[in-house]
Amino acid sequence: MTDTDRDWPPGTIRLQTLLKSETNSTETEIILQPRPSDDPNDPLNWPKYQKVINFSLACFYAMMVFAFVNATSPTWGPLADELGFSNVTLTNTYAIGCATLALGAPMLIPFALKYGSRPVYVFSSIAQFGISIWAAKTQTAGDWWGVNAVQCWLGALAEVLIQMTIADVFFVHQRGTMNAIYIWVANVGGNLAVVASGFITQNMGWRWVWWWCAIFFGIQFLMFVFGFEETKFMHFETLEGRQGSVTSATVKNTIFNSEKGEKAAPESPASDFPPSAEVMHSHEPDAETRRKLSTIQINHSKPRKTYAQRLNLLTTSEGPWVDFLRHSWQPFMILFTIPGVAYCSLVYGILLAWSTVMTTALSTYMLDAPYNFSASQIGLMSLAPFIGSTLGTIVVGPVSDFVALRLAKRNGGIYEPEMRFWVFLPFVPFQLAGAWWFAYALAGGAPWPQVAMAFGIANFGSGPLSSLALVYLLDAYNEIVGDALTALTVVRNTFSTIFVFAIPAWAAAVGLPNVFNTIGALGLVILSFAGAFIWKGKFWRYKFAKTYKYYADRQFEARPMS
Numbered sequence: 001m002t003d004t005d006r007d008w009p010p011g012t013i014r015l016q017t018l019l020k021s022e023t024n025s026t027e028t029e030i031i032l033q034p035r036p037s038d039d040p041n042d043p044l045n046w047p048k049y050q051k052v053i054n055f056s057l058a059c060f061y062a063m064m065v066f067a068f069v070n071a072t073s074p075t076w077g078p079l080a081d082e083l084g085f086s087n088v089t090l091t092n093t094y095a096i097g098c099a100t101l102a103l104g105a106p107m108l109i110p111f112a113l114k115y116g117s118r119p120v121y122v123f124s125s126i127a128q129f130g131i132s133i134w135a136a137k138t139q140t141a142g143d144w145w146g147v148n149a150v151q152c153w154l155g156a157l158a159e160v161l162i163q164m165t166i167a168d169v170f171f172v173h174q175r176g177t178m179n180a181i182y183i184w185v186a187n188v189g190g191n192l193a194v195v196a197s198g199f200i201t202q203n204m205g206w207r208w209v210w211w212w213c214a215i216f217f218g219i220q221f222l223m224f225v226f227g228f229e230e231t232k233f234m235h236f237e238t239l240e241g242r243q244g245s246v247t248s249a250t251v252k253n254t255i256f257n258s259e260k261g262e263k264a265a266p267e268s269p270a271s272d273f274p275p276s277a278e279v280m281h282s283h284e285p286d287a288e289t290r291r292k293l294s295t296i297q298i299n300h301s302k303p304r305k306t307y308a309q310r311l312n313l314l315t316t317s318e319g320p321w322v323d324f325l326r327h328s329w330q331p332f333m334i335l336f337t338i339p340g341v342a343y344c345s346l347v348y349g350i351l352l353a354w355s356t357v358m359t360t361a362l363s364t365y366m367l368d369a370p371y372n373f374s375a376s377q378i379g380l381m382s383l384a385p386f387i388g389s390t391l392g393t394i395v396v397g398p399v400s401d402f403v404a405l406r407l408a409k410r411n412g413g414i415y416e417p418e419m420r421f422w423v424f425l426p427f428v429p430f431q432l433a434g435a436w437w438f439a440y441a442l443a444g445g446a447p448w449p450q451v452a453m454a455f456g457i458a459n460f461g462s463g464p465l466s467s468l469a470l471v472y473l474l475d476a477y478n479e480i481v482g483d484a485l486t487a488l489t490v491v492r493n494t495f496s497t498i499f500v501f502a503i504p505a506w507a508a509a510v511g512l513p514n515v516f517n518t519i520g521a522l523g524l525v526i527l528s529f530a531g532a533f534i535w536k537g538k539f540w541r542y543k544f545a546k547t548y549k550y551y552a553d554r555q556f557e558a559r560p561m562s
Helices: 048-070 073-083 087-115 117-136 141-155 158-169 172-204 207-227 248-253 287-294 321-337 339-365 375-380 383-410 417-443 448-476 478-510 512-528 530-543 545-552
Strands: 016-020 026-030 255-257 261-263
Touching: 016 383, 026 287, 048 117, 048 141, 048 158, 048 172, 048 207, 073 087, 073 141, 073 172, 073 339, 073 375, 087 117, 087 141, 087 158, 087 321, 087 339, 087 478, 117 141, 117 158, 117 207, 158 172, 158 448, 158 478, 172 207, 172 375, 172 383, 172 448, 321 339, 321 478, 321 545, 339 417, 339 448, 339 478, 339 512, 339 530, 383 417, 383 448, 417 448, 417 512, 417 530, 448 478, 478 512, 478 545, 512 530, 530 545
Parallel strands: none
Antiparallel strands: 016 026, 255 261
């Protein structure tokens, strides 16, 4: 693949082989992308149980981080009463946490790229254990500022590390489901932990929220020390060992027809999809080649690492320190030079802004009349967004993978990352309607079931939208995924910080509904722009392919798509 090939920009891959049967129907087999090597130590070649263990631990990490960050809201009332904190202090400390969430990824992810994700998972787990104890022993506003700042600075890792794990371990046709699971688990932490926090605060005291976090982070630390294996795999200096690489030349110059044998294939169309009739009916190499492309082929003469070797703490990439340091500023360059990264970052940013403002408004408005909610009642309100996001992610994961495969089949077996956006657009109205209803219901003192229903509808939309934006980023920009996700994290948490700092004065000046009117108008423009990516996304990937290749060449390692 060249970075000037209009038909094969980065992210466009052969995902299926097509073969006409004797009944003239088209059969398909999935090509494993990215291409695995023949090494049994390659994470793509791991047995299913090992992938499940690693991904489950990564999800538990994400759940705990989101729980740690979000469990604070039900504690605000009792904490303020005991320590004399004002609402302004509580809001500002929450906002400083949002700010350090934006700073954490560019400062910490370079360590994961250089030394592997395992040491970062392990050391951040023990650090969060210590911060939990600090939170439980809080006495002053300075303590609370410090707890929020440091916990969120480390918490930013969860927004990038899990995606790096997914990119290392799973194939393209599995990523929709895996990201849906990740988003769901994040919502378990972000919402159910708030429910639990409310009951703990009411029955055991607010400090026990953080003692329980300390207990779980201690367990998490032990699980990662003895159970999580490094997913970073370094061997791509050459293409040797990669099984049957599927290049653009292979796709464009060789097809197979069960009746006529091999013949020259037509050029892949320059436009996006659906394809021309010629490509829809083009067919691929023989059965043996197709089998190799669709199954994992392991060279059993290569030894499997022992358990102790698989738990080495460091997997260090070679290269000077300038290679390490560039990953602190390179994400910002990527953000402003690659449209797809910028767009996904804006999507994530506006969705988090909505979520943060809704959570903050709930924690302040519902303490007062006409609601007069207790800590546990405010916590229970988080059941609504959890149910909404659960329903959304149950739908979007399998459906997005199915649609991607179906559209790839219609496109002659060729997958374009923008195909995911066809599933993205139907969820936009749910996010918009739910957020607007929430604002007007809460500001108007509507019965709490209306507020809860609106909160749930908004999250039915936001969960799938977040998941699909992440999948697009992984599929379109696989070789720069660490930097791209760092850029996304910076944008989303910058949005959140701005809105949290602004919300008290802003809502007081114009009213909560008008705050959501402004966010909603901005969100409508951003989310609806997915239609433009369906139309021109492939062209933009082609136009900025040289920029992408420039940054891909400056990564420690990346597994290229074929």
